[in-house]
Amino acid sequence: MGDSTSQKQVLVDDVKSPINKVAYLPKDAKEILISLGKKWKNVLDPKAMEVITLKGAMTNEVFKVKWKTAIGETSQRVLVRMYGEGTGIFFNRDDEIKAFEFISKSGHGPRLLGRFANGRVEEFINARTLFASDLRDPSISALIAVKLREFHDLNMPGPKKAHLWDVLRNWLVEARRLASPEEVEMFHLDTMDKEISILEERLSNSHQKIGFCHNDLQYGNIMIHEDTKSLTLIDYEYASYNPIAYDIANHFCEMAANYHTETPHILDYSNYPGEEQSDDSKVEELLDNIEKFTLANHIFWGLWGIISEHVNNIDFDYKEYAKQRFQDYWLRKENLMSSNGSSHDLALEGEEALTPSTTPTKKSKRQGAKLKKFFSVGLFKSKRDSPR
Known part of the structure; x- marks a missing residue:
């Protein structure tokens, strides 16, 4: 200490x-x-x-x-x-x-x-908390994957069921209560309960692995010891049982954020990880689920932003942050939820609309190896089995 x-x-x-x-x-x-x-x-x-x-x-x-x-x-x-x-x-x-x-x-x-x-x-x-750039380091991603596997396997007390949908509905009630009529219209809060129900119906199935999830896997909540390279996850305020695909989706969405700039609320989706096709059907299935769960993640943090704008005095533009999360939700929803659509090409159109100067296709190729390493090393192997 x-x-x-x-x-x-x-x-x-x-x-x-x-x-x-x-x-x-x-x-x-x-x-x-x-x-x-x-x-x-x-x-x-x-x-x-x-x-x-x-x-x-x-x-x-x-x-x-x-x-x-x-x-x-x-x-x-x-x-x-x-x-x-x-x-x-x-x-x-x-x-x-x-x-x-x-x-x-x-x-x-x-x-x-x-x-x-x-x-x-x-x-x-x-130890030190990670920096935003660390999330794009393949070696650190591999360590995060191993740590996430251990965290998801924690046998926490309480019912082992997804808490996500109840949380979203409760937060929607609070957001509607606090928001102005203009904000209700801007963020479509009057119809958001239907969006939550659609996502729950489409994303709740027997194939979803439920684990104890951190639910706030931004870089500042991951600490690394420089000598041993051991990781520690901190801050469990939002932790609960959920589909592990949702937790990974949250982590990937956080790659668009850098909370230590002059504009910490601005998201850069050109930093969202791309991936290459995998020969492993389990990896492909999980990737599909993760991409779809980014939609639930956008609603989660969008509602958080609206509520925080009204109750928190910390110097952060919560409303603009919420606007970006909901904007990406609507941009990506149709492609992600279409039965025939591929979630891999998906809607980098959402990223393109938000950051028109980026080239998503090139970004996807650059980061493909990192995602393959993330999944092959961490999500399907225990710490004992992973190459160190």
């Missing part, structure tokens, strides 16, 4: 506001932190903590807390997560904590060090 000079967070220190934010933390959080500081013998003064805002979070406020230690020793650090306003709409915090503790005890995530009324204290992992 000690500091490391190699540790780099995509949730980066807010260099524009380097002020110690210790006064910003609630009293119950400070009490937990002081208690932790007392447990470490090398901490000079448990009450003399430094609290630094980490930039890059879009749902919660995240802080790095550290204490000075004896000369020659690295400082002690923890992560404090304060829940964003209105985020209780999206998930049950008690369920999230249960998942957090189970995953931690299974050796797949950071330890939970304490809970307070509006947040929690977590172990500060000696």
Whole structure:
């Protein structure tokens, strides 16, 4: 849990506001932190903590807390997560904590060090979160595939059924309640329940493998240890049982995002991975399902954006983000859901409309090997069987 000079967070220190934010933390959080500081013998003064805002979070406020230690020793650090306003709409915090503790005890995530009324204290992992460019690195994709297989196979408590469709309907109710009449019309919220029902009917079948899914596989939620190359998935707020094809679809959609630019809400679908035809029928079937589940993923995060626009004060253009997700949904829907259409050529037309300067066909050829490696190494082989 000690500091490391190699540790780099995509949730980066807010260099524009380097002020110690210790006064910003609630009293119950400070009490937990002081208690932790007392447990470490090398901490000079448990009450003399430094609290630094980490930039890059879009749902919660995240802080790095550290204490000075004896000369020659690295400082002690923890992560404090304060829940964003209105985020209780999206998930049950008690369920999230249960998942957090189970995953931690299974050796797949950071330890939970304490809970307070509006947040929690977590172990500060000696690793770095991925950067957007890392998702296009074939070697890292292979590691992600292996880690995803392990995560999907976790035997979490609770009913092992898809939660996606209930979540979409619940969020649609909230989006309609919060949205203005203009937004309801713009995002077709008055007819979106029909779209959800169509997707559920078409995508729910006995062939869909259900697993415990992360459901938010953006690059900032994946950490890598630079020396061992081991991965850790973090932040389980949206985690639940779902079709694993949906989880992979979410990960692929996140390749279009870079949340650490001057316009973090802008998506670049030229970075969505392409693929080459595979000789493995299981891979082909999964690819078809994944592409179709991108539609459900667009509705999921589109509704999230609409709701967040009204309840969250974090500096992020949620409405424009939602607009892009729904735009891609409507652009790709017809080709993806047609019974005779091929999901592989699909509708890169959606990408072309959103980013007309790109050349999707060339992008698809460039990234084909990466996707083949992603599936052949990770999704159908266990960690023991994969070539390392």
